[in-house]
Amino acid sequence: MxxxxxxxxxxxxxxxxxxxxxxxxxxxLGSRNIPRLLSQDVIKGTFSYPVHQNHTILFYHEDSGEIYVGGTDFVYKLDLDRYQISEEIHLNATREEPCFEVPCKNVITVIEKFGDSLFVCGTNGLRPHCWKLSADETKEQEGTGISPFTHTQNSLYLRVEGDLYAAAPLDYDGSALQFRREEGRRANVWMYDTWVSEPTFVSAAWVKRQNDPDNEKIYIFFREKNSDQNPEADPWISQVARVCKTDEGGSKRFFQNTWTSFLKARLVCGFPEESLYFNRLQDVYVQNAEDWRDTRVYALFTSSWNATAVCIYSIQTIEDIFNNSTFKGYDKAVPEPRPGTCVRNSRALPLATIRVVRDYPEMSDWVHSVHYTAPFYVSNNNYTKIVVDRVQAADQRMYSVLLLATDSGKIHKVLESGSEPFIISQTQIPSQSNLQSMKLDSQKKKLVVSFAEKIYVVDLQSCNESNKSCADCVLARDPYCSWTKSGCSPTVPDGIQNIVDGKTSVCAASTSDYNTVNRTRRNAASRLDxxxxxxxxxxxxxxxxxxxxxxxxxxxxxxxxxxxxxxxxxxxxxxxxxxxxxxxxxxxxxxxxxxxxxxxxxxxxxxxxxxxxxxxxxxxxxxxxxxxxxxxxxxxxxxxx
Incomplete structure (x- = not known):
């Protein structure tokens, strides 16, 4: 013994x-704060690069469903149905004088569609350059202010109808970084120097108003250096700013080619009662709605204690702050029209209105999330990217599914149902490099994820891992999947689901022998299943x-x-x-x-x-x-x- x-x-x-x-x-086991499943059979295709890429961007065109990837000296158009490259465009650096880089490379940083033309910009050997590519011709133009000088510098871009908005350094050292309207039908407009302090621009979004286009805004999400010198204060804070789409700058005498409608407000995510906040904005996904008031902003934050959080904001709430808050540091009567108001002719705005925008652009009130007292989701995972899909379930209701990714390629699928997150599954992309970019193809229900060596395509409607029984499929609470005669399959109107609470009684209501089968599974050892x-x-x-x-x-x-x-x-x-x-x-x-x-x-x-x-x-x-x-x-x- x-x-x-x-x-x-x-x-x-x-x-x-x-x-x-x-x-x-x-x-x-047993925790609701972890993924329910570890998904395996969800990667449906890959695209390998000829050589490893230091930087890639993905562009998805919602109107056409086309998706492009830009790397060093190339742009590829991807076919997500056949999992192959359908078009290749090579754009090597073109400049007369020698490059400071060895070798001289053109890292693509901007891809957009303007009608039938593809608009592409790149670093072009430290001399930013742009190309407008169509079936008939190629037009070239200088790209400073649209593309950064190197791919490591902060930048972003946004197309709004025929105009291009961008934030990119104006100097080689990465300085003079500001949000500008650079290209299109309207006048070029830029920021006033004192409005932001050492900003890192994260995202920009256009919120449409179908019945009121003159009041449409461009929203800019960024983090900047905190002016609070208290040693306990976080050195960075997150902000949301807005400008009017109709803003053409001020008159020739005052604020010409400078935003007359720029306002900003602090974006907070955390636990207000404990004064505990996630201050470092990392990524933003704006989910547009038919009624602009229902548009939602999903923002991903990190903290100084190595945790991440997702906070959800209403555009209506953000607008209420800009329309009603006092101006920080300003104690006089507010002029008319109110600073920040969208007008058809910004060049005719009175000087009193523009001076408030120039000197006091920040709101006194902070923007809180829809859940206010706490973030929607807090995790110890170091998430870096977020996208959100709207999915119609079998009950014909629409549900939001958050797709959160870490640098290492771990992707969590999280259901938003009420105020509580439900973590449906975890997928680990088998890559040895860091995640570079991520785009959602909502039409095909596929997630495209780019790394240094290849692109992976994740099928969001993969339901095989919940295919053991009706109960297993229902417990997954996955809006992409429902129980049918063929098993757990992509959702159809007559499929069996219970997204709200995942209770399996819906199986009993729809399957005559469910109770008998369930009792047998628990009590009989001789059953074949x-x-x-x-x-x-x-x-x-x-x-x-x-x-x-x-x-x-x-x-x-x-x-x-x-x-x-x-x-x-x-x-x-x-x-x-x-x-x-x-x-x-x-x-x-x-x-x-x-x-x-x-x-x-x-x-x-x-x-x-x-x-x-x-x-x-x-x-x-x-x-x-x-x-x-x-x-x-x-x-x-x-x-x-």
Missing amino acids: KLNQSLFLSFMTVFQWTVHVGSEDTPT IDSTQLAVPMDVPFYLSCPIDSYHAVYTWRHRDERSPCLQMSSSCLLLIPAMTPDSYGSYECISEERDYVNMVKQYHLTEREDRRAKANRGKASAVAAQTLGITVGLALFLN
């Missing part, structure tokens, strides 16, 4: 090390049983006779360890998962005693071999799945 105890201690030491190694990036295994095991040896994890939101237990034992998690399996087989160890073992209103027998074992002459004579030797084998083979714990 001493030998068995020694072997078991060795067995447990090796097992604990194995569990630690195997579960380094594996969710812990129960994974049942017969094993003959020698007496006295340490032994373990393994059960596959179908959902990380479920709680798993082992049942043997009248006793229940907790699951020991190792990677994607639940284990039950038996220190040494005794007469009481034999019989039936059931692995039970419980999630919401669903109880399921995942796996069943029948253990019987194996007694032969050789095993009896060498029982101690068999014990040593059993323990040693488990320690050497880390993956052995999965062989019974």
Whole structure:
């Protein structure tokens, strides 16, 4: 018996090390703050680059559904149906004098569509340049202020009808960074020097107003240096600014070619009652709505304590701040028209209105999220990118699904249903480099993710991993998937779903024999759909049983006779360890998962005693071999799945 105890201690030491190694990036069971599934079968195609890219951008044209990728000296048009490159455009650096770079490269930083033309800009060997490409001709122009000088410098761009808005350095050293209207039908307009302090521009968005186009705004999201010198204050704060689409700058005497409508307000995300905020804006996705008031801003923030958060804002709330807040530092009567008001002729605005914009552009009130008291979602994952899809479920209601990505290529699919996030799944892109860009093709329900070596296409409607039963499909709460006669499939109007709370009673209501099947799965060992295994095991040896994890939101237990034992998690399996087989160890073992209103027998074992002459004579030797084998083979714990 001493030998068995020694072997078991060795067995447990090796097992604990194995569990630690195997579960380094594996969710812990039973928590709602982790992904329900670890998705595997979702990458449907890849595009490999000829050489690794230091920088890539993705451009998706919503009207045509076309998607382009720009890298060093090239632009590719991607065919997401055939998973191939359908068009190649090569744009090498073109300049007469020598480059400071060796070799002289043109890193593409801007791709846009203007009618039938493709507008492309790049670093062009530290001399930004743009090309307007059409079927008939190629037009070239100087690109300073549209493209940065190097791909590492901060920049952004936005097309609004026939105009191009951009933020890019005006000097080689990356300075003189401001948001400007650079190209198009309207006059070029730029910012006043004192409006921002060391900004990092994150995103810009145009919010349409179908019945009131003269009041349409361009919103700019950025972070800048905090003017608060308190040592406890975060050195950076996040801001939202706006300018009017109709703004043509001031008169020739005052503020010519300078925004007359620029206003900014602090964008806050955190816990106001504790004065705890996520101050560093990382990425923004604006989800437009038919009524502009319903447009929502999904903003991704990081903090000084290495956590990330998603806060959701209403454009209506942002507008209320700009329309009603006092101007920070300004204590006189507010002139008419109110500073920031959109007018048809900005050049005719009175000087009093423009002076307030020039000297006091910041609002006193802060912009809070729709949930106000807390972020919508807080995580220890270092997310860097966010996109949001609108999905029509089987109940004909629309749901928002957040797709959050880390630098390492971990992607979380998160359902927004009410005020609580539900983390549907986690996908790990198999890349050794950092994520560079991410775009959503909402029409095809595909996510395009770019790394240094290749592009991956993720199928958001992959439902195979919830295909075991109606209950499994419903518990996923995935608006992209519903239960049909063909199993868990892309959502159709008559599919079975329960996105709101995931309760599986909808299966019983739609499947006549559901209750009978569910009872049978729990209580009958002889059914063919129960994974049942017969094993003959020698007496006295340490032994373990393994059960596959179908959902990380479920709680798993082992049942043997009248006793229940907790699951020991190792990677994607639940284990039950038996220190040494005794007469009481034999019989039936059931692995039970419980999630919401669903109880399921995942796996069943029948253990019987194996007694032969050789095993009896060498029982101690068999014990040593059993323990040693488990320690050497880390993956052995999965062989019974």
